[in-house]
Amino acid sequence: MAELILTRNFHRPDSHALRLYQETGGYEGLQRVLALPPVTIIETVKKSNLRGLGGAGFPTGVKWGFIPKGHPGPVYLVINADEGEPGTFKDRYLLERDPHALIEGMIVSAYAIGSHLAFVYIRGEYVQPWRRFARAVEEAYAAGFLGRNILGSGFDLDVVVHRGAGAYICGEETGLISSLEGKKGWPKLKPPFPAIRGAFDAPTIVNNVETICHVPHIVQRGAEWFAALGTATQGGTRMYSVSGHIRQPGVYELPVSVTLRALIYEHAGGLPDGRRLKAVVPGGSSAPILRADEIEVAMDVDGLKNAGTMAGSAGVIVMDETVSIPEALMVVARFYAHESCGQCTPCRESTGWIFKMAQRIVEGKGRKEDLDTILDVARRGAGTTICAFYDGAVGPYISYIEKFRDEFEALIPK
Amino acid sequence: MRAPAGVKVQFTGGQLQEVRRLQALYPDKRAALLPVLQLAQAAFGYISLEAEEYVAGLFDLSPAHVHEVVTFYTLFFREPKGRHVVSVCHNLTCHLLGARRVLAYLKERLGVEVGGTTPDGKVTLLSVECLCACEMAPMMQVDDRYEGHLTPELVDRILEGLG
Numbered sequence: 056m057a058e059l060i061l062t063r064n065f066h067r068p069d070s071h072a073l074r075l076y077q078e079t080g081g082y083e084g085l086q087r088v089l090a091l092p093p094v095t096i097i098e099t100v101k102k103s104n105l106r107g108l109g110g111a112g113f114p115t116g117v118k119w120g121f122i123p124k125g126h127p128g129p130v131y132l133v134i135n136a137d138e139g140e141p142g143t144f145k146d147r148y149l150l151e152r153d154p155h156a157l158i159e160g161m162i163v164s165a166y167a168i169g170s171h172l173a174f175v176y177i178r179g180e181y182v183q184p185w186r187r188f189a190r191a192v193e194e195a196y197a198a199g200f201l202g203r204n205i206l207g208s209g210f211d212l213d214v215v216v217h218r219g220a221g222a223y224i225c226g227e228e229t230g231l232i233s234s235l236e237g238k239k240g241w242p243k244l245k246p247p248f249p250a251i252r253g254a255f256d257a258p259t260i261v262n263n264v265e266t267i268c269h270v271p272h273i274v275q276r277g278a279e280w281f282a283a284l285g286t287a288t289q290g291g292t293r294m295y296s297v298s299g300h301i302r303q304p305g306v307y308e309l310p311v312s313v314t315l316r317a318l319i320y321e322h323a324g325g326l327p328d329g330r331r332l333k334a335v336v337p338g339g340s341s342a343p344i345l346r347a348d349e350i351e352v353a354m355d356v357d358g359l360k361n362a363g364t365m366a367g368s369a370g371v372i373v374m375d376e377t378v379s380i381p382e383a384l385m386v387v388a389r390f391y392a393h394e395s396c397g398q399c400t401p402c403r404e405s406t407g408w409i410f411k412m413a414q415r416i417v418e419g420k421g422r423k424e425d426l427d428t429i430l431d432v433a434r435r436g437a438g439t440t441i442c443a444f445y446d447g448a449v450g451p452y453i454s455y456i457e458k459f460r461d462e463f464e465a466l467i468p469k
Numbered sequence: 470m471r472a473p474a475g476v477k478v479q480f481t482g483g484q485l486q487e488v489r490r491l492q493a494l495y496p497d498k499r500a501a502l503l504p505v506l507q508l509a510q511a512a513f514g515y516i517s518l519e520a521e522e523y524v525a526g527l528f529d530l531s532p533a534h535v536h537e538v539v540t541f542y543t544l545f546f547r548e549p550k551g552r553h554v555v556s557v558c559h560n561l562t563c564h565l566l567g568a569r570r571v572l573a574y575l576k577e578r579l580g581v582e583v584g585g586t587t588p589d590g591k592v593t594l595l596s597v598e599c600l601c602a603c604e605m606a607p608m609m610q611v612d613d614r615y616e617g618h619l620t621p622e623l624v625d626r627i628l629e630g631l632g
Contacts, residue, residue, distance in 0.1 A: 221543030
């Protein structure tokens with residue numbers, strides 16, 4: 056069994072308590088880390104091959120390196136805790152069960168990028184996780200880990216916990232910034248990238264909860280240690296959320312090189328009642344679907360990319376042989392139609408119409424040309440919008456139809 | 470739309486203090502709009518047009534801006550809601566594991582459609598996108614809590630526990 060890093064205390068009922076966090080090594084190396092040159096931390100994170108674990112998989116240290124050198128004004132660190140990708144629930148576990156791991160990660164990361172004010176944007180529905188995390192922030196202030204002159208280092212950091220109000224698009228980093236600024240969560244055109252001009256027009260780094268939780272371990276145990284846990288292009292472990300037709304649904308922390316087959320059958324217990332696997336969504340609903348004969352694939356960012364899908368948020372949804380793929384597409388299409396922010400025409404229009412077409416196919420009222428229309432609209436729209444939301448919707452539209460076309464055609468009247 | 474009788478769209482002194490505290494947390498006070506709207510919803514029950522105007526005044530924002538924000542997010546209610554809100558997840562994993570049955574059962578038990586509130590004003594029923602608790606599918610949110618592994622018996626017990 057591989058070593059657990061982020062989830063090592065999850066089995067303890069008091070895993071969220073400051074005392075337990077400190078007893079298991081938490082905040083122990085912080086004083087030493089806050090004496091390092093910030094650039095050393097950025098270089099270490101670069102070398103560790105840590106990649107963003109919210110969905111995009113961008114190298115974290117490289118992102119940090121985009122902050123303009125010697126920027127005279129404020130720089131902000133924003134934690135994306137707006138977990139919303141269907142099939143994903145790992146950040147909820149981190150907020151509830153190890154909030155201090157995120158706080159320590161924020162201190163180290165903010166120090167590295169020269170930020171003295173950090174925001175944690177938590178989805179509005181996460182009320183209990185928000186309470187847990189906000190309480191931990193209070194504890195950290197009281198213990199001198201946040202605020203002025205942290206542990207005598209001369210480094211100051213304030214943390215503001217900000218709650219969302221229900222909108223998937225705010226998990227997109229520029230949509231999140233708009234929302235944090237008190238506006239509707241419309242994504243912004245890039246460039247400028249947030250690292251150049253982000254929240255409140257200042258250089259801003261937006262990172263996912265799990266990504267930031269890895270940082271203290273990397274800085275203390277070394278880039279080589281972290282890199283060696285993973286593949287040539289992605290270091291470490293990550294937390295896989297496994298759900299659907301699976302014997303033991305839950306969060307599994309494993310090296311990123313684990314195969315989808317091993318995750319399903321060795322770690323999560325396989326399918327219940329001896330049922331047969333039909334398909335798997337490997338990285339949240341935006342990841343193209345895999346057939347049962349395509350699961351011999353490594354779950355790292357590049358492994359899944361090479362298999363024509365994506366690691367995304369590592370939300371794994373398992374479907375057995377009883378599942379109707381057209382119905383699954385209808386459910387997923389309803390989600391994208393509901394969550395499109397409406398800013399870009401291709402996305403706003405296509406997500407709505409594709410949902411209607413998927414719905415009429417399931418109801419037995421589909422038209423012969425519907426499948427090709429969906430594929431055509433999906434392919435034409437991809438890459439034409441401000442953010443990656445529509446590209447995410449296109450993943451399931453195309454893959455569900457291409458891989459299970461017979462099932463769709465069987466529902467369409469001749 | 471007006472606030473229900475007895476609920477005046479006006480923060481107390483303590484609430485106004487909280488508004489100022491929230492506004493001071495951010496480099497630009499307008500960033501406190503979401504938290505202040507959350508405060509307004511808790512105080513007034515829902516965000517009426519009158520409440521939007523009132524909040525706009527606290528920020529030197531136009532009521533149109535506040536309206537645009539309120540209507541963008543699903544957690545702001547623009548009409549009175551029940552004392553409890555039950556939101557059934559209908560996304561993929563929950564769908565695979567029986568969300569439709571859960572929703573049908575709730576509609577029958579409560580005698581309302583999705584979006585409706587029971588005549589006694591106790592429960593508003595919603596059907597929502599992924600709440601990110603797929604490991605406990607089928608699941609729903611009941612006010613602040615997540616309830617999972619739902620069966621008709623469990624749904625009955627949860628409903629009975631609501632005051």
